[in-house]
Amino acid sequence: MSTPPSAGKARMTYRNRLLVLAAAVAVLAVVATVSVLHAAHRAGRRDQAQAGGPPIAAGHVSLAASSRRLMVFRNMAWGPHRDELATVPATTPGGPRTASGVKCLRFYAAAGTGICLQAVHGAVQDTYQAVVLDSRLHELRRYPLGGIPTRARVSPGGRMVAWTVFVSGDSYAGTAFSTRTSVLDTRTWQLQSSLETYAITKDGHAYRAADVNFWGVTFADDTRFYATLATGGKTYLVRGDATAGTLRTLRENVECPSLSPDGTRLAFKKRVKGVSPDAPWRLYVLDLRTMRETPLAEHRSVDDQVVWSGPDTIVYALAGDYGSDLWTAPADGTGAASRLMTAALAPAYVG
Amino acid sequence: MYVADSRGVAGARDALRPGPRAAAIAPTVFALGTVSLITDVSSEMITAVLPLYLVAGLGLSPLGFGLLDGVYNGFSAVVRLAGGHLADRGGRHKPVAAVGYGLSALCKPLLLLVHTLPLIGAVLAVDRTGKGLRTAPRDAMISLASAPETHGRAFGVHRAMDTAGALLGPLVAFVILRQAADGYDAVFTVSTCVAVIGVLVLLLFVPGRTARGDAAPAASRVSLRAALALLRRRDLRRLSICALLLGLATVSDSFVYLVLQRRFDVPVQWFALLPLGTAAAFLTLTVPLGRLADRLGRWRVFLGGHVLLLAAYGLLLTPWHFGAMPYAVLALHGTFYAATDGVLMAAAATAVPSELRSSGLALVQTGQATARFACSLAFGAAWTAWGDRTALTATALGLAICVAATAWLRPAEAARA
Structure with a gap:
């Protein structure tokens, strides 16, 4: 060293500065280690079944039609079957669960076809895959995903499958997110990896933009579907045609549509004004014939693509003690919301 | 340590700069590179897990999260100019940089406390404010600590160290999440500890007056107008x-x-x-x-x-x-x-x-x-x-x-x- 950096002031010697740093690093290393160990311990506890939790046992799970209507969902209850697909009879949602051994983050099924979006743990990073399952939950095909799974749907006939993932941008602090929605034909195994290649008609005109995002597909049949399009800071309900590769906007401010079993209504989440920005969505049902919206009896913000449990009721997930609970409400705006089951996510009705 | 390298005082500079050391990278540049490396490990740990944390940990839909980016970019420009100007007043490069690094370090534990998109967005905005504040004073210190004819190399060394940290951060976060499934709080805590070490290295090993040794600049010469x-x-x-x-x-x-x-x-x-x-x-x-x-x-x-x-x-x-x-x-x-x-x-x-x-x-x-x-x-x-x-x-x-x-x-x- 030539001249000390600030000769005018009394300063710690280089050795003392090193000592201060070493002491601080030692203390911080202890804090860091304790926090990691604490989190690891907590993660380990989730593998132990909780007293008072729903009874669950491994067993045979089928998506095929049977005399009994079943609910298939991702079991969130702590214990060895956490995150596995499980079933309960649709009539006794609070009853004993049958676990399948198949782990999924998101799931949906219809007419004997299942779509399971799962995490694959790699050496230096985790990746995600979409797995198409047959009615006995055997894997048919597997596709890599470019982001974190959020939505999955199967067409009522079981032929078409769609999923949405979150893709995070590369900007500093990672604030730029986009979505990618793919559509798969399970008869030809032709994959349309992004709806962004579809021809968009917005308000009657051909439209294209770099900021186009899609999410939340719901199928009317093996060709036609509804979904959400976001562009220019707004969201739109779009009607799509998977054969023609076209999309047309119908209406503003409709997210995660879900078509009723009779195809006449869409349940969706709507961003409402004047509420807290951390809880901006409320559930609505849109009558496709009259285009009239009806707010539902659930007054909390719901961030989910709902599922129709019958001709006039819907089911959706809300945060709960074990990650997520399932709630139900009438689809006509009457009555009240009620808890259907605890520690469950991503339900589908089969059989 | 180089004392000054202004073209206006070229004579003084040549007199004070020890000739043989021109080949070496100044210790200050290494110290600042280390601070950036450590800070980038800390912040890239967060960046790497944030999407997963929002979607899987908190169950949020982070879409439209980037909408304020345009507004924020304008604000960030103002912060950077302010940071640059404040640092020049009285030659306070180090204090201003320390405030910038400190502000970002403070944001890391805040992530443990906030659980909604608007608040997380606010914390990230403060984090970026810290980044905006420190950038110009830090770069000024790098240039003031090295001889003008080695500036390119000095900045190169600093940027390489910075990027190395950015590449390491996601790996550290991954290792933590592998040890502790859903351990986002552990990632934030470790990130905080790492950020604090970065600030400490800055405080302990970056000299306070890189620029002019003792002589404080005449206040009149460092004004907004100037x-x-x-x-x-x-x-x-x-x-x-x-x-x-x-x-x-x-x-x-x-x-x-x-x-x-x-x-x-x-x-x-x-x-x-x-x-x-x-x-x-x-x-x-x-x-x-x-x-x-x-x-x-x-x-x-x-x-x-x-x-x-x-x-x-x-x-x-x-x-x-x-x-x-x-x-x-x-x-x-x-x-x-x-x-x-x-x-x-x-x-x-x-x-x-x-x-x-x-x-x-x-x-x-x-x-x-x-x-x-x-x-x-x-x-x-x-x-x-x-x-x-x-x-x-x-x-x-x-x-x-x-x-x-x-x-x-x-x-x-x-x-x-």
């Missing part, structure tokens, strides 16, 4: 105009990756890895290109970097298709950054007197960042109107014109070899 008057200096004005012009034709990274992905049908699972390609090229080449800039002239290398960017645009537009092409685009993109990021600061440092160094660097950085942001807005609009190929063709043409204009304008620095 900072603005910098633009009256021919060197700096030309440099700023050129950086601005070239920035106007520099498409943001996310657009480059988006076009790359569409053009070459990059498999979805590889998309997230594209920035790593750019970072790898940047990490390997930023020191050699900094040295080259010291030898050939910063301006030549800076301009050359933009020619490489033009080549990258060209590859994205050509009808040919060969297997290595995506790699070539990423290599060119990373080399472009290696030839321009630190090199521009090296060139700007030469054109600004030491007592206004921080303000001057902030001015050039802000000009460039604003121009790039404008380019991204225009690019997005052009994409909407004409599609991605036409938008990129237009940008490439714009870049070619700007490169030609810059070569013709030729800031004075180009004259030195």
